[in-house]
Amino acid sequence: MDGDDYGRLIYLGLLLAAVAGWGLSEYRGRMGQGFRAFLAWGLIVVGLMAGYGLWQDIRHDVMPSQVAHADAVEIPRAADGHYYITLMIDGQPMEFMADTGASGVVLSKADAERLGLNLADLVYAGQSQTANGIVRTARVRLADVTLGPFHDESIGAFVNEGDMEGSLLGMEYLGRYAIEITGDQMILRR
Template structure:
C-alpha cells in the first residue's frame, strides 16, 4: 500500500473509533435502541443508493426520444449528454442514431449494419473517413425504405465503419433533406 492509502485507512479507522465510542457511551445500557437506529439509517442509505442507481439506469429511458407533431414536424429533445438522438425505421427495423450535423454522411456501426442484414465481414471497405479517432475505413451501402415519422425515402446512401463506434451517426446526407431548427433544448426537423 502506498502512503495515501495508509493515510486514508488510518483516517477512516479514527473516524470509526470516534463515532463508535460516542455511540457506546451515549447508548450504554440501551444497545437494542442503538442497533435499531443504526439499522434504520443503514436502510435509508441503501435506499438512496438504489434510487440513485435506478435514476441513472432508467432516466434516459423515461425521457422521450422523439415526437412527431400533427403538422409533420419531428421534435427531438436534447439528451442529458447534450446530443440529439432519433430512431429511423429502415426496412421495418428501428435503428437509433445520434444526430451529427458535423458529419457529411450516415455512418452505421457494424452491429447496426448486421441488424439490417448486411454482413460487415463481407463488405468491401474502399472508402475512408476522418473522425475524431483518426482515419477509419468505410464501406458504402444503400439503405432501403427509410422512415422517420410520416416521412419516407425509398433509399439512402450510408457507410459502415470498419472501426469501433459507440453508436450510428446521422449526418447531413439525410439531415439535408429537412429544414433543421434548434430552439432551446430541442431540434425540430421539417420538410
C-alpha cells in the same frame, strides 16, 4: 457458480460478519437502539437500490426525447450539446447523432450488426476522412427508414471499419429536411 462467485460470496460473508461484530460490540446493552439504526440504514440502502433500478423509467421523464408531429419532428438538445435522432430502420429503433459536418449516414460496426448486417461480408472499398484520420468504409442500403411521419424506402449509408461510439446522421439524410434550430430544439420538416 464458478470460483469467482464463491470468492465474492466468502468476501461478502466476511464483510457481513465484521459489520455484525462491530454492531454487537458497539450496541452491547442497547440492542433496541442498534436494531433501529440497522433498520434505518437498511431502508436507506433499499431506497438507493430502488432508485437505481427505476432510473431507466425515470430518465425518460427527466430527459426529454424527440416528439413527432404530423408535419415535423422536434429533437431536444442533449446535455452534451448534440442532437440525437432515433430512426426506425426495418422496424428497429436506431439512435444517430445529427452531424451536419458529415456528408453521409455512417453506421458503427455495432449498429450495423444490430441491423443484421454481416460485417465479414462487407467490402470496405471506400475511404473517409474523419477527425481521427482516414478510415475504410463499406457502402450499404438501409431499407424502410422512418422518422416520425416521414418514410423512405431506401437510404444509402456507410459502415465505418474503425471504432465509433455511435452512428452519425449526415447531410445525405438530413438534407431531405428543412432544418430549424430554435433554442434547445432541432425541428425537421419536409
